[in-house]
Amino acid sequence: MNILNILEEIEKVDAEVYERLNPRRQAMKQFYGWGSKVALAAAPLALGSMFNKAYGQTTPTAVQDILNYALTLEYLEYNFYQTAITCPNLIPAGACMDAIKTIRDHEKAHVALLKGALEGLKVTPVSFTAANFDFTAKGTFPSVFTNFATFLAVAQAFEDTGVRAYKGQAGFLISAPDVLQTALQIHSVEARHASQIRVMRRVSEGGGNVTTLKPWITGANDSGVPQVDAVYKGEDNVTQGGVDITTLGYSKNAATEAFDEPLTMAEVLAIAGLFIK
Numbered sequence: 001m002n003i004l005n006i007l008e009e010i011e012k013v014d015a016e017v018y019e020r021l022n023p024r025r026q027a028m029k030q031f032y033g034w035g036s037k038v039a040l041a042a043a044p045l046a047l048g049s050m051f052n053k054a055y056g057q058t059t060p061t062a063v064q065d066i067l068n069y070a071l072t073l074e075y076l077e078y079n080f081y082q083t084a085i086t087c088p089n090l091i092p093a094g095a096c097m098d099a100i101k102t103i104r105d106h107e108k109a110h111v112a113l114l115k116g117a118l119e120g121l122k123v124t125p126v127s128f129t130a131a132n133f134d135f136t137a138k139g140t141f142p143s144v145f146t147n148f149a150t151f152l153a154v155a156q157a158f159e160d161t162g163v164r165a166y167k168g169q170a171g172f173l174i175s176a177p178d179v180l181q182t183a184l185q186i187h188s189v190e191a192r193h194a195s196q197i198r199v200m201r202r203v204s205e206g207g208g209n210v211t212t213l214k215p216w217i218t219g220a221n222d223s224g225v226p227q228v229d230a231v232y233k234g235e236d237n238v239t240q241g242g243v244d245i246t247t248l249g250y251s252k253n254a255a256t257e258a259f260d261e262p263l264t265m266a267e268v269l270a271i272a273g274l275f276i277k
Helices: 003-013 017-032 040-055 061-086 095-120 148-173 177-203 226-232 252-257 265-273
Strands: none
Touching: 061 095, 061 148, 095 177, 148 177, 148 226, 148 265, 226 265
């Protein structure tokens, strides 16, 4: 939920953001194609340069606030996985640990991307450590770093929230197809994170034996954890484009599984706020 959220929020305070960026569409296309050509460390500076060119020397205060907010969320996710990796006997060695380290590395890259963007705008990025977060959600998950099943349940809530947050912002990028394409590619990575965690809950040692859990969301809350109901609000919807899909011969489960419902920014903030001190 990175570039999508950033651009959608910037559009709220600057309706002309796409007009500012579109004349440089070719440059943006080159930037987004760098993934396999240059070191990831160079990408943050490129993003910062892009925004700096778009807004000149008069960057709106709201823009830097939005970027720092997004960075806060990425610190939340990165520190969650980083803390878990350092907890002895929490994550089983082998495939489980490898998967969590890969997700951790992706979140770390997102942090670097946003920090570079802010530094490119000559704005001081916010800085957080694990001590700034309460991953128990104010005591809701007291064993999050001592019980693997609890850890995976919280991880699933984070990742499913991220997928729905992307869905909520995609429509704002229709007028910027190059950005939309890249944003959807990032969205697919978030979806793979969510799927991976769900599979780990279903089959991994200590994963809670959630044998009916699928790699995708089914219904209002299929997590088996009622404390995260807010993450799945609206996922029991069976109507898309004004059509009740169940009237077309599909089951309710199939209808809810076929589409991820969007989460608003306010809803995402309410969920994330439980983990921030």
